[in-house]
Amino acid sequence: MIEAKVTELELPRLERVQELLRRNGPRITILLPPYRPGEQGKSMAGFLKTYLQELPDELAARRTPAPVTFDLLKPLEKLTTDEEFSGGTHFGRVLFCSHDVFQRFDLLAPVKAQCVVATYFQIRPILADLQLPQEFYVLKLSKKRVELSRCTNLHTEVVKLPKGVPETLDEALAFKPPDHDLENRATSGGPAGPTRGIRFGTGSGRETQHAYLADFYRIVDRGVAELLHRSNAPLVLGGVDEDTAAYRMVHSYANLMSKSIHGSPGGSVSEQDFLMEAYSIVRGEQVNRAAAALVEWKERLAPERFTTDLDTVLRAAADGRIDRLYVDESAQRIGRLPDADGGRLDGGEEDQLNVAVVETILHGGVAFGLPANRMPDNTIAAAVFRY
Secondary structure, three states, X not given: OOOOOOOOOOOOOHHHHHHHHOOOOOEEEEEEOOEXXXXXXXXXXXXXXXXXXXXXHHHHHOOOOHHHHHHHHHHHHHHOOOHHHHOOEOOEEEEEEEOOEEEEEEEOOOOOOEEEEEOOOOOHHXXXXXXXXXXXXXXXXXXXXXXXXXXXXOEEEEEOOOOOOOOOHHHHHOOOOOOOOOEEEEEEEEOOEEEEEEEEEOOOHHHHHHHHHHHHHHHHHHHHHHHHOOOOOOEEEEEOHHHHHHHHHHOOOOOEEEEEEEOOOOOOXXXXXXXXXXXXXXXXXXXXXXXXXXXXXXXHOOHHHEEOOHHHHHHHHHOOOEEEEEEEOOOOXXXXXXXXXXXXXXXXXXXXHHHHHHHHHHOOOEEEEEOHHHOHHHOOEEEEEOO
């Protein structure tokens, strides 16, 4: 019997999901949206109670033996009394349950409540979270202080900037210029210490302030780029428009996200909401890059290496030929599966797009969910073949 365990917050990761997909069926996938007390709708526990009334009949229709059904539903019944599932939650959840596994993950992308019993776990609804990078960084900008945070698995930790990189504009200036001195230098450098001066031009009024700010952010950018260059992790800016715009004018880091979190760091926006907005920006950038890559693949590749025919996609996925798969995140195609070499597709009634996603991932390919308007020629699936 598999026991339900409520663990720390955890987003789905590709390697963990690949492991789950190799388990034997029948497979139950339950998607639960976030819920805050006082909102309309059900709590997660409420949805689970409803699904527990329906699941015995669905499993019986698949000729699942009663003892197996009992073991499958036991951990779900336990969760209906769990305080976390009865109360409010910031994040959605997905539960994967089969006779030898019970796994839950937290979700950032919005999901609709759903319970599916099928030959395959439902992976397509969580593709947006599955493709998130394992880590990214947020740089909070203000004249009073800059702060770099590492974000991973719904947690954040402050990262110290390299030695010699100032954290405040006052620290960068570090002097009160006498009337006869029209310039000064602030140091910048990496872990080994200050390396060379940065010239701060002085003039008068607003122009001088902008020059100071630009030079300050130029030093910070060099420190951030030095810290992140090996990982090339996504970097999100947070701050008021004046600060984020000034930073973008001088930045050199290649993987800076195109959108920023607007608002003064430490202001009215909670840390939880700040983190959620950062994840939303990173996820949006992933979608844009995937859509741009799809357009490029379609234009560059010969017909033998690219297809939008779903039956061809299904067979190629089962045969391990797909390198990259793009599916319409809102479309659905339920039907019998075509035969494929090796007999992996048995002709049962399934969500065909989900099957294509699962088979692609099982064979080491990458799958992306895109909005309908980012798919080419009103198609619901597009695949890039390995060979």
